[in-house]
Amino acid sequence: IQLTQSPSFLSASVGDRVTITCRASQGISSYLAWFQQKPGKAPNLLIYAASTLQSGVPSRFSGSGSGTEFTLTITSLQPEDFATYYCQQLNSYPLTFGGGTKVEIK
Amino acid sequence: QVQLQESGPGLVKPSETLSLTCTVSGGSVNYYYWSWIRQPPGQGLEWIGYIYSSGSTNYNPSLKSRVTMSIDISKDHFSLNLSSVTAADTAVYYCARRDNSGYYSSWGQGTLVTVSS
Numbered sequence: 001i002q003l004t005q006s007p008s009f010l011s012a013s014v015g016d017r018v019t020i021t022c023r024a025s026q027g028i029s030s031y032l033a034w035f036q037q038k039p040g041k042a043p044n045l046l047i048y049a050a051s052t053l054q055s056g057v058p059s060r061f062s063g064s065g066s067g068t069e070f071t072l073t074i075t076s077l078q079p080e081d082f083a084t085y086y087c088q089q090l091n092s093y094p095l096t097f098g099g100g101t102k103v104e105i106k
Numbered sequence: 107q108v109q110l111q112e113s114g115p116g117l118v119k120p121s122e123t124l125s126l127t128c129t130v131s132g133g134s135v136n137y138y139y140w141s142w143i144r145q146p147p148g149q150g151l152e153w154i155g156y157i158y159s160s161g162s163t164n165y166n167p168s169l170k171s172r173v174t175m176s177i178d179i180s181k182d183h184f185s186l187n188l189s190s191v192t193a194a195d196t197a198v199y200y201c202a203r204r205d206n207s208g209y210y211s212s213w214g215q216g217t218l219v220t221v222s223s
Contacts, residue, residue, distance in 0.1 A: 033209050042200055042213035043151065054211060086151055090208060094166040095141075095153040 001025050001089050005098035011106045018074040020101045022087035027067045031091040034063055034072045037100075038083045046085075047072065077103075108133035110201050110214035118195075118221050124188040128201030128214055135159055135182050139204040142175065142186045144197040145216075152197075156204070157184055191221045 002025040012018050022032065030050040035043035045054045047063035050070055060075045074081055082105055087098040114126035128140070142154040155165035157175040165173045169188070177184040188195060199219055203212040 031208075035210075042202075042216050043210075044213075045209060045211045048207055048209040048211075052207075054209075088151075088153075088210070093164055094155075094168070097151040097153070100150050 001028060001092060001096055003087055003089055003096055003098035005085075005087060005101050008099060008101060010101060010103045012077055012103060013106045014077055014079055016077045016106075018077055018081075018103060020072045020085055020087075020103075022065075022070045022072070022098050024068045024070075024089055024091075028089045028091035030066045031089060032063075032065070032070050033088045033090065034061075035086045035088065036081075036083045037086065043086060074103075079105075108203060108212050110203065110212060112199060112201050112214045112217040114217060114219070116218060116220060118191055118219060119223050120192055120221055121190055124186070124191050124195060124199075124219055124221070126186045126199055126201075126217065126219070127183050128185070130182045130184075130203075133182075135177060135179055135184060140177065140184045141202050141204065141210070143200045143202055143210075145200070146194075146197045154186065154188075154199075193221050195219070196221045 004023045006021050032050045034047040037043045046057050051063045062073050084100045084102045109131045111129045118124045136159045139156045141156040157163045172189045174187040198216040200216045201214045202210045205211045
């Protein structure tokens with residue numbers, strides 16, 4: 001299953017609302033996760049089951065969608081949110097990741 | 107809180123076998139799915155496969171012919187062997203645990219493996 005993220009690059013300011021989209025090549029129900037990755041660090045799970053916030057993750061992060069189209073929204077972007085974001089499908093093997101969305105400071 | 111730590115050579119010669127171990131602390135390897143995921147420099151993430159504590163495995167078809175995973179419950183560690191490596195196998199290799207929700211919430215810090223003569 002191929003996952004296509006858009007945009008691949010995003011320039012935004014602190015306080016902005018940001019939306020990242022992940023489209024699956026076939027239906028994956030709600031078996032989708034979102035990760036944040038900072039340079040030199042392992043990915044950090046933000047959202048699982050498409051819309052469930054992982055423990056300890058700020059509530060400004062939210063996820064939605066099912067089937068083939070999913071979104072990650074960050075309300076009021078904070079300085080520590082500038083990073084690369086990946087979606088991952090866990091509906092079928094092999095597990096796959098989207099190509100990533102890099103969020104940079106405008 | 108479970109912690110994972112990858113270890114192994116940082117440099118492997120072309121055509122040789124890449125071998126890494128992930129040591130688990132703060133928890134047991136029993137009753138979980140353990141995976142290897144890699145990331146070439148500046149690129150995205152690729153799932154290599156998993157091993158369950160029973161020893162059952164599932165590998166990415168793109169690497170299946172070259173991958174072997176093993177697990178040692180008594181030592182709380184699991185391993186990855188990737189044979190016949192080329193420069194395309196140069197990447198940061200992560201080990202990760204699929205938790206009870208079914209998602210990858212625990213990751214090692216990653217280890218860079220370079221394939222070069």
